[in-house]
Amino acid sequence: MSSRTVITGIGVVAPNGIGADAFWKATQSGISVLDRVTRPGCEHLPLRVAGEVRGFDPGAMVEDRFLVQTDRFTHHALAAADLALEDARLGRADYEDEPFSIGVVTAAGSGGGEFGQRELQHLWEQGPRFVGPYQSIAWFYAASTGQISIRRGLKGPCGVVASDEAGGLDAFAHAVRGIRRGSRAMLAGATEAPLAPYSIVCQLEYEGLSTRDDPERAYRPFTAGACGYVPAEGGAMFVVEDEEAALARGATVRAVLAGHAATFTGTRRPDEAGEGLAHAIRGALREAGCAPEEIDVVFADALGTPQADAAEAAALADALGGHGRRVPVTAPKSGTGRAYCAAPALDTAAAVLALEHGVVPPTPNVFDVCHDLDVVTGGARPAELRTALILSRGRMGSNSALVVRKGPSAPA
Amino acid sequence: MSDRLTMEELAVLMKTAGITVDPTEMATRPDSAFDSYGLDSLGLLGIVGELENRRGRALPTDADRCKTPGEFLDLVNNSLMTGA
Numbered sequence: 145m146s147s148r149t150v151i152t153g154i155g156v157v158a159p160n161g162i163g164a165d166a167f168w169k170a171t172q173s174g175i176s177v178l179d180r181v182t183r184p185g186c187e188h189l190p191l192r193v194a195g196e197v198r199g200f201d202p203g204a205m206v207e208d209r210f211l212v213q214t215d216r217f218t219h220h221a222l223a224a225a226d227l228a229l230e231d232a233r234l235g236r237a238d239y240e241d242e243p244f245s246i247g248v249v250t251a252a253g254s255g256g257g258e259f260g261q262r263e264l265q266h267l268w269e270q271g272p273r274f275v276g277p278y279q280s281i282a283w284f285y286a287a288s289t290g291q292i293s294i295r296r297g298l299k300g301p302c303g304v305v306a307s308d309e310a311g312g313l314d315a316f317a318h319a320v321r322g323i324r325r326g327s328r329a330m331l332a333g334a335t336e337a338p339l340a341p342y343s344i345v346c347q348l349e350y351e352g353l354s355t356r357d358d359p360e361r362a363y364r365p366f367t368a369g370a371c372g373y374v375p376a377e378g379g380a381m382f383v384v385e386d387e388e389a390a391l392a393r394g395a396t397v398r399a400v401l402a403g404h405a406a407t408f409t410g411t412r413r414p415d416e417a418g419e420g421l422a423h424a425i426r427g428a429l430r431e432a433g434c435a436p437e438e439i440d441v442v443f444a445d446a447l448g449t450p451q452a453d454a455a456e457a458a459a460l461a462d463a464l465g466g467h468g469r470r471v472p473v474t475a476p477k478s479g480t481g482r483a484y485c486a487a488p489a490l491d492t493a494a495a496v497l498a499l500e501h502g503v504v505p506p507t508p509n510v511f512d513v514c515h516d517l518d519v520v521t522g523g524a525r526p527a528e529l530r531t532a533l534i535l536s537r538g539r540m541g542s543n544s545a546l547v548v549r550k551g552p553s554a555p556a
Numbered sequence: 557m558s559d560r561l562t563m564e565e566l567a568v569l570m571k572t573a574g575i576t577v578d579p580t581e582m583a584t585r586p587d588s589a590f591d592s593y594g595l596d597s598l599g600l601l602g603i604v605g606e607l608e609n610r611r612g613r614a615l616p617t618d619a620d621r622c623k624t625p626g627e628f629l630d631l632v633n634n635s636l637m638t639g640a
């Protein structure tokens with residue numbers, strides 16, 4: 145059996161596009177879609193700018209009986225899972241006879257805040273008899289994994305990673321493990337919907353949350369104007385398969401999951417976080433059998449506070465040596481917002497698309513970089529890309545790195 | 557009695573669980589399982605809660621264990637009669 149695990153399908157629900165093609169078109173153009181928060185009940189809150197998914201009609205993609213029992217973050221996940229399976233051309237007929245061979249793993253950081261808020265309002269306004277039974281499952285971090293599994297009939301190993309934002313990368317590592325243990329495919333990824341009033345109030349105390357009201361200035365990582373990040377919703381799901389199994393069924397390999405590592409540096413220790421991130425990068429390179437010089441592009445975590453940006457630049461210099469100052473670094477999320485666990489999932493989608501197109505997408509709203517990094521700004525930069533490094537940090541101290549390699553050329 | 561549960565009202569309640577059914581059709585086969593309509597146990601629990609709120613009284617504790625619309629209507633309407 146092949147030891148390589150590959151991505152064969154990508155499904156995206158992002159503030160700048162639904163579907164991988166629309167997402168890539170917007171991402172490589174470098175247009176920012178950050179805008180004022182328009183969600184009902186959020187008008188009076190100090191968070192002014194976010195990345196909302198506006199073009200998404202859940203009812204057009206998901207059946208009513210799944211919609212009524214799930215939160216918006218799960219609507220995103222169900223739709224993204226459909227898009228990923230469709231992209232991988234993996235239909236129910238392909239696995240009906242062996243439903244236990246395909247599993248699901250997602251990462252989630254904020255859970256079902258909108259659904260939970262609505263039910264808690266019923267509780268306070270009308271009493272416990274008016275709280276619907278689906279509250280018991282809809283808010284829960286594992287809801288998306290469970291509902292994807294039920295709706296698509298996927299009975300293989302299922303899990304949810306709750307390791308903060310970096311969980312969006314750790315989900316890939318869990319999927320790879322699932323394949324190594326005998327699953328033929330896994331659906332993996334992360335989606336979030338943290339823009340309900342209750343969810344926003346929870347985030348107000350987050351260090352680094354930007355409350356600036358100018359969409360062009362609210363999230364500018366790696367610049368002297370760095371003032372934190374703005375949140376976003378949406379995310380991405382992927383079909384991950386054993387390479388041999390994928391090729392045997394005639395699937396197109398979009399990318400190879402080459403290496404991953406995660407470290408934990410504890411809460412409120414930002415000084416150690418850079419070291420932890422460097423350690424994660426080294427671990428991912430080691431697993432991938434990849435020299436620092438082989439990294440052709442870095443999708444940065446880009447938290448957007450001066451201290452965190454400096455720590456990330458230091459981590460790249462530490463783990464990649466001199467190459468850390470020369471390798472193109474990008475953070476497309478400065479144009480869409482930071483969707484917590486879904487942020488590195490969206491970055492992974494962008495990285496695979498960048499490898500396929502030979503283009504590094506730019507970092508929107510960033511022009512005046514003040515770190516010793518080659519941040520791609522302004523327009524997209526054509527480049528020969530074979531290997532990408534994706535980084536993610538959680539606010540509670542998790543740090544993860546993922547190395548993704550270009551797939552074999554698609555058949556003509 | 558006006559507060560008897562009908563297939564029409566049950567169809568409206570099932571809509572809250574995301575299930576669209578034709579009440580006339582459901583009446584012709586009252587013994588078809590809720591499962592076959594796609595209604596799961598939490599969905600039925602939600603319908604029981606909504607019905608209790610609408611009638612302002614509790615239903616028997618096993619109401620949410622009914623397997624079919626016919627069984628559910630019988631149990632609810634018997635309970636409403638004896639409670640009246």
